[in-house]
Amino acid sequence: MLIAKKLTKIFNNGVLALNEVSLTVDKGEFVFLVGASGAGKSTFLNLVIRQEVPTSGAISVNQQNIAYLKKKEIAYLRRCIGVIFQDYKLLPQKTVYENVSFAMEVIGTKAKVIKPRVYTVLELVGLLNKAHVLPSELSGGQQQRVCLARAIVNRPLLLLADEPTGNLDPDTSWEIMDLLSEINKRGTTIVMATHNREIVDGLQKRVIALDRGRLVRDTPKGGYALET
């Protein structure tokens, strides 16, 4: 599903964000990407969705090398990847329903397909009764659920989550994790960058640790730290 080979990213200001990272994520896996701030987790996710271009090395999603995609192909790559952000990135002027349906509209889905699928997804994340309210009227946990609904509504093969529980309290964080686990069980591959030690230790999934841009650990069923 996701293969990186000696992936290196050096920013224009000379910062080495990723240093020859090689890894493979298989279809249906749930992988935690851990490390301190500045370890390279977000840079790695940005390379997967082609928000950044690698300085050297190769990266492929679903057997397609994405390092050298044309502009239009980037849009098509992103249609098979869902993304969840720490700051939710919801459109404040659109309702919950519109924020989710928007992701389908922009890829040209027919209106008759959009409506039932958006309601199904909103039901899955438990927000059916909030479909027509604005994000500002929702709690942080509910906003993250909208973000999650938007990320999965196009049935992506791969779901990237960048600190999805970063702004949430422990109970709400677990609710989000339960949803992610449910989505993973349905076959979606998930790569989640996180600082949340409790969640990583509690779920005992595959853990990939980065430190100053280098891959320092890849444990099939591990915890946040090496000794766990």
Place this chain on the structure above:
Amino acid sequence: MPLKPRSFFYFLHEALLGLVRNRLMSLTAMGIITVGLFLFGLFLLVTANLQYFTDLAWGEIELRVFLKPAVTNQAAIGKQLSALPGVQSVTYISKAEGAVSLEKMFNNNHLFLDEENPLPDAFNLTLTKTADPEALTRLVTAIPGIDEIVFGQDFVKFMEIAIRLVMVAGLILLFLTGLAVLYIVVNTIQLTVYARRKEIEIMKLVGATDAFVRWPFLLEGIILGLLGAGLALLLLREGYTYLVFRLQHYRRFLPLLTGKEINLTLTVSLLSMGLFFGGFGSHISLKRYLKV
């Protein structure tokens, strides 16, 4: 991206929503387009009227061609003159008619009482707008039987220079006004796009193509451009009609195009400029924010 009707209505709906949701910025952009196009239209009116004035002056220019006394084939020469490029009309004035008109100029005094009429036969030539009087003079001189050609040579030369100056100055002013308006419009639309950069970023991240992101903004720009142009047009047309009405008594000295005569040019120019400014302004404003 080929635009399907379904997509067009979606984009139009999004564009209208965008205009309403960002109404303050939209009104600002529209206001600036209105002011810019008003100035542009003002220059257009001035240039068009100067052109009209010079055209009228061209209509006044005549060439008088005198024939040698021995000439008997006046009709043939008249035909040759009519066929020359730049000649609008040819009027034959016989020596007798010449004498009558000359006497009229001198209060009907009989100028040639006991003498034989010394005036030669002549032709009066009026010119088309595109005529080149000097080239025409050379062609006329080449016709056998022509004795002399008289026309306001200095006046023609002065008019030629004046017309060129007016046109060049008018075009430069129009061009500079156009650039200034485009610059302001791009900056204003850039502010509306900046205010919505998050929306653009999200669209790009969920897999929208550049074309998909661009269309609603383009339509917004076009709608703003057309509304701004429409408002400028309304102000100019009403203002100009009022001005022409107030100056109608001076029409003899200050010939102005009527509102009806200038309406089509003004409407087509302003609306197409509004379309261009809005559309092109949005297009270049968006470029930076599409790099997500």
